[in-house]
Structures are given as structure tokens and as C-alpha cells.
Amino acid sequence: MPRKIELDKGKLQLTESKVEGFLERTITPIGTSAKADVPKRYIGKRAYVIIIKA
Numbered sequence: 432m433p434r435k436i437e438l439d440k441g442k443l444q445l446t447e448s449k450v451e452g453f454l455e456r457t458i459t460p461i462g463t464s465a466k467a468d469v470p471k472r473y474i475g476k477r478a479y480v481i482i483i484k485a
Contacts, residue, residue, distance in 0.1 A: 445479070 435446050456467040467480065 451476070 435444060454469060456469065458465045458467050469478070
């Protein structure tokens with residue numbers, strides 16, 4: 432059975448068959464913004480950033 436993530440307030444649904452992988456990165460400052468580095472193989476791919484409470 433594939434995994435599925437649903438948001439109560441939106442229409443986003445992620446299923447395991449559509450996800451290439453998961454990354455955990457620490458967001459670092461850059462100028463007046465922030466960034467999270469990812470591997471080059473993901474250039475041009477669509478990405479979602481999920482912010483969790485620490």
C-alpha cells in the first residue's frame with residue numbers, strides 16, 4: 432500500500448510512487464533570505480520544503 436500525505440487546508444497529495452527521495456537539510460542564512468543545498472541531480476525538479484517544529 433503506497434504512503435500518502437494529505438494536508439487538511441490544501442490540495443497537496445504526495446504518494447510514494449511519485450516521490451523520488453527525501454532529503455533532510457538545515458536551512459542556512461544567505462543575505463536577507465535563506466537556502467537549503469540539494470544535490471545537482473535535482474536541478475529542474477519540483478521540490479517541497481516541509482518546515483517542522485523543533
